[in-house]
Amino acid sequence: MSRRYVLAVDQGTTSTRAILFDRSGRLVALRQHEHEQHFPQPGWVEHDASEIWTQLSQLVPAALADAEAGPGDVAAIGIANQRETSVVWERATGRPIHRAIVWQDTRTAGLIESMAADPRAARVSELCGLPFAPYFSASRLRWILDAVPGARQRAVAGELMFGTMESWLIWNLTGGANGGLHLTDVTNASRSMLMNIRTCRWDRELLAFFDVPAQVLPEIRPSIERYGACTQVLPGVAIGAALGDQQAALFGQTCFEAGEAKCTYGTGSFVLLNTGTELVTSRHGLIPTVAFQAAGEPVRYALEGSIAVTGSLVQWLRDGLGLISSAPEIETLARTVGDNGGCYIVPAFAGLLAPHWRSDARGVITGLTSYVTSGHLARAVLEATAWQTREVIDAMTADTGLALRELRVDGGMTANNLLMQFIADILDTPVVRPMMAETVSLGAAYASGLAVGMWPDRTSLRRNWHRAAEWNPSMDSALRDREYANWQEAVTRSYAGPARPAGETAARAGVYAGTLSGS
Amino acid sequence: MPGSIQSIERAAAILHLLADNPDRLGLGEIADTLDLAKTTTHGLLKTLLAVGFVEQSTVGGPYRLGTGLGRLAGDPLDPNALRSRALNWADALAGRTGESVRVAVAHGDAALVIHHVFRPDDSVQQLAVDVELPLHACAFGKVLLAGKTAFGPRQDDLLDSYTARTVTSRRVLARELVEVRRRGWAGEVGEFAEGVASIAAPIRNEVGRTVAAIGIAGSTERLCNPRGEPRPKLVEHVRSTARSVSRDLATRRR
Numbered sequence: 052m053s054r055r056y057v058l059a060v061d062q063g064t065t066s067t068r069a070i071l072f073d074r075s076g077r078l079v080a081l082r083q084h085e086h087e088q089h090f091p092q093p094g095w096v097e098h099d100a101s102e103i104w105t106q107l108s109q110l111v112p113a114a115l116a117d118a119e120a121g122p123g124d125v126a127a128i129g130i131a132n133q134r135e136t137s138v139v140w141e142r143a144t145g146r147p148i149h150r151a152i153v154w155q156d157t158r159t160a161g162l163i164e165s166m167a168a169d170p171r172a173a174r175v176s177e178l179c180g181l182p183f184a185p186y187f188s189a190s191r192l193r194w195i196l197d198a199v200p201g202a203r204q205r206a207v208a209g210e211l212m213f214g215t216m217e218s219w220l221i222w223n224l225t226g227g228a229n230g231g232l233h234l235t236d237v238t239n240a241s242r243s244m245l246m247n248i249r250t251c252r253w254d255r256e257l258l259a260f261f262d263v264p265a266q267v268l269p270e271i272r273p274s275i276e277r278y279g280a281c282t283q284v285l286p287g288v289a290i291g292a293a294l295g296d297q298q299a300a301l302f303g304q305t306c307f308e309a310g311e312a313k314c315t316y317g318t319g320s321f322v323l324l325n326t327g328t329e330l331v332t333s334r335h336g337l338i339p340t341v342a343f344q345a346a347g348e349p350v351r352y353a354l355e356g357s358i359a360v361t362g363s364l365v366q367w368l369r370d371g372l373g374l375i376s377s378a379p380e381i382e383t384l385a386r387t388v389g390d391n392g393g394c395y396i397v398p399a400f401a402g403l404l405a406p407h408w409r410s411d412a413r414g415v416i417t418g419l420t421s422y423v424t425s426g427h428l429a430r431a432v433l434e435a436t437a438w439q440t441r442e443v444i445d446a447m448t449a450d451t452g453l454a455l456r457e458l459r460v461d462g463g464m465t466a467n468n469l470l471m472q473f474i475a476d477i478l479d480t481p482v483v484r485p486m487m488a489e490t491v492s493l494g495a496a497y498a499s500g501l502a503v504g505m506w507p508d509r510t511s512l513r514r515n516w517h518r519a520a521e522w523n524p525s526m527d528s529a530l531r532d533r534e535y536a537n538w539q540e541a542v543t544r545s546y547a548g549p550a551r552p553a554g555e556t557a558a559r560a561g562v563y564a565g566t567l568s569g570s
Numbered sequence: 571m572p573g574s575i576q577s578i579e580r581a582a583a584i585l586h587l588l589a590d591n592p593d594r595l596g597l598g599e600i601a602d603t604l605d606l607a608k609t610t611t612h613g614l615l616k617t618l619l620a621v622g623f624v625e626q627s628t629v630g631g632p633y634r635l636g637t638g639l640g641r642l643a644g645d646p647l648d649p650n651a652l653r654s655r656a657l658n659w660a661d662a663l664a665g666r667t668g669e670s671v672r673v674a675v676a677h678g679d680a681a682l683v684i685h686h687v688f689r690p691d692d693s694v695q696q697l698a699v700d701v702e703l704p705l706h707a708c709a710f711g712k713v714l715l716a717g718k719t720a721f722g723p724r725q726d727d728l729l730d731s732y733t734a735r736t737v738t739s740r741r742v743l744a745r746e747l748v749e750v751r752r753r754g755w756a757g758e759v760g761e762f763a764e765g766v767a768s769i770a771a772p773i774r775n776e777v778g779r780t781v782a783a784i785g786i787a788g789s790t791e792r793l794c795n796p797r798g799e800p801r802p803k804l805v806e807h808v809r810s811t812a813r814s815v816s817r818d819l820a821t822r823r824r
């Protein structure tokens with residue numbers, strides 16, 4: 052019975068989880084800890100990478116203890132992480148030289164804007180497959196090198212290491228300053244703007260453009276591969292996988308083949324459509340990304356619709372406005388009224404990502420009258436998640452020409468029945484939750500288990516996927532169309548400067564797409 | 571105050587004092603303010619700590635009111651919050667038992683289903699939340715009744731009958747609830763619908779009060795052994811799930 056579990060680490064935006072799964076993909080133990088969010092200035096978001104590492108080293112033994120298991124029971128560790136969050140640390144001491152800069156942070160918006168005006172910008176987008184946005188990690192690394200005194204020289208001298216959170220954790224788990232492995236997986240690397248999306252290598256042209264020395268970069272490795280063994284926390288246990296959290300969720304939903312898609316509802320929400328070994332570019336504001344790569348296999352790609360603010364809008368209602376004392380209570384509040392009372396919230400807290408890619412957009416609440424109560428606001432908050440999903444799914448349908456038959460969902464917000472029903476209603480498509488809502492962790496567990504032979508192949512994992520709940524559309528189509536028009540009107544109001552007609556927005560998305568589909 | 575009990579009065583005084591001082595108070599301050607001996611005060615605080623009415627951030631540190639107090643009175647657990655906390659564990663229970671899972675809370679004189687996980691066999695199933703079940707005729711309801719001390723054989727009118735096996739006598743039901751309380755779970759076999767059984771266990775809050783029931787429902791052949799009793803293995807899965815959710819309630823995120 053030895054090595055009967057795999058351990059997944061989900062290093063998320065708000066918390067870190069350590070989850071133990073058995074051979075059937077069933078959750079055995081779960082430990083979770085929130086870390087501090089630092090907001091030094093408006094638009095800036097930082098995490099203390101050392102705090103996260105310390106928490107992880109406590110969570111893992113606690114999870115094992117809950118299951119009365121020891122390191123000898125664990126076949127492998129898989130890591131999933133918040134993507135694009137960037138940290139630079141000292142090779143000799145493991146001390147970060149700056150707090151990690153989080154994916155929601157917009158401090159590099161100005162830098163990105165000037166870079167996008169560079170004549171080489173179109174070529175850069177073509178190489179990395181990504182539009183210019185502060186969302187991706189390259190501009191953060193560049194900012195740290197510029198802002199921390201001496202950082203650039205030390206980077207060139209090979210004294211510093213850069214990584215996203217999986218790099219940071221793997222380096223620490225494998226010994227840190229004493230021989231720790233400095234690597235990143237190809238899904239995380241695909242979110243940097245420094246990797247060539249076709250060759251999946253760091254690209255000299257991109258490094259030169261962002262003015263980043265190659266010495267600080269980790270080695271790019273497949274997502275599913277036995278990287279090495281832990282020397283810390285779980286000594287001797289193999290690290291078998293690393294993936295960006297959204298890619299891990301795609302994997303956990305067993306969307307292994309082209310044409311399979313999921314949407315994960317957490318802090319932000321992300322639709323990923325597996326496009327197989329083919330790199331598919333978008334004409335409607337989506338981005339190509341790496342879905343996963345198993346060692347010895349070609350890279351699998353995905354088309355992604357990234358939505359920055361969904362669950363975090365619920366948190367804003369809780370922490371910013373104090374209207375609820377816990378996130379799930381938004382459903383209770385929203386059910387005190389029958390509709391949104393004419394109110395719409397566009398949560399463009401830091402611009403809008405897919406399919407708009409407008410970093411100038413700012414949040415708006417439209418339709419405020421004295422009739423509107425906290426219940427209507429709660430509805431508008433939940434509906435904002437659904438409308439943003441609709442925009443991204445519409446873009447995906449337009450790109451692929453295929454209508455969605457059902458939407459596979461996961462993440463913390465899927466506990467909200469009112470929201471799930473509303474999404475089914477406004478997509479006019481069944482919404483299905485699988486039996487494990489923590490698919491990020493499940494995907495990391497599957498991937499690492501595959502790496503060490505816990506499961507024979509990916510196909511065998513499909514047997515573990517079961518529907519746990521399903522919501523079917525029941526909204527009148529005229530009402531749906533009217534509401535969607537109201538939402539779109541609110542979105543145009545979130546743009547800085549004069550509102551543009553919808554056709555022009557599509558054209559703008561096309562400009563991005565144009566730079567992407569040049570090949 | 572005729573018949574008043576001194577230690578309860580003193581405990582109440584401590585709670586009032588802490589309520590007026592949200593910034594935490596040390597043992598010495600509490601004892602001095604209330605003019606009590608330190609040893610007496612310490613004993614009272616130890617008991618209040620054990621039942622969750624006061625909290626300490628570090629052992630030997632200052633005291634403040636515990637969250638358990640709120641749960642006691644007008645601050646019931648939000649059913650949507652409960653669903654969020656129970657989600658992962660309910661999924662795992664469905665996976666382990668192969669049965670559909672439900673979480674129910676007391677709502678008037680019914681058990682209200684607030685969460686439902688499909689039976690993991692990919693057959694066509696309908697999400698059945700916000701459905702009311704009769705308290706006395708399902709395992710979920712029996713767990714909820716057992717968690718309340720108020721239920722007793724006071725009236726002699728009969729309870730509603732659904733099948734030939736429904737317990738309709740309040741006296742018989744009360745005896746069964748004593749047993750449910752003692753062993754920490756409830757079973758029901760064909761009392762609500764022919765051929766259907768259920769097994770449930772209590773989800774408790776941090777002060778030990780039953781706030782919900784979690785369990786499985788399915789065909790009698792699958793849930794029961796040949797003697798018609800709930801299978802011990804399934805009972806154990808239900809109970810350990812209930813314990814996990816209870817622990818989660820006491821510790822985890824907002």
Ligand SMILES: Nc1ncnc2c1ncn2[C@@H]1O[C@H](COP(=O)(O)OP(=O)(O)OP(=O)(O)O)[C@@H](O)[C@H]1O
Pocket residue numbers: 062063064065066067133316317318319361362363364365366378379380381382462463464466467650654
């Ligand atoms: N019942 C609910 N209704 C609406 N929103 C909810 C509900 N439960 C949780 N949320 C929201 O979902 C988010 C938490 O979900 P989840 O834990 O999947 O997020 P996450 O993105 O994985 O977290 P992290 O950012 O740490 O990775 C929070 O933003 C919270 O506000």
Ligand SMILES: [Mg+2]
Pocket residue numbers: 061063064296317491
């Ligand atoms: Mg997450």
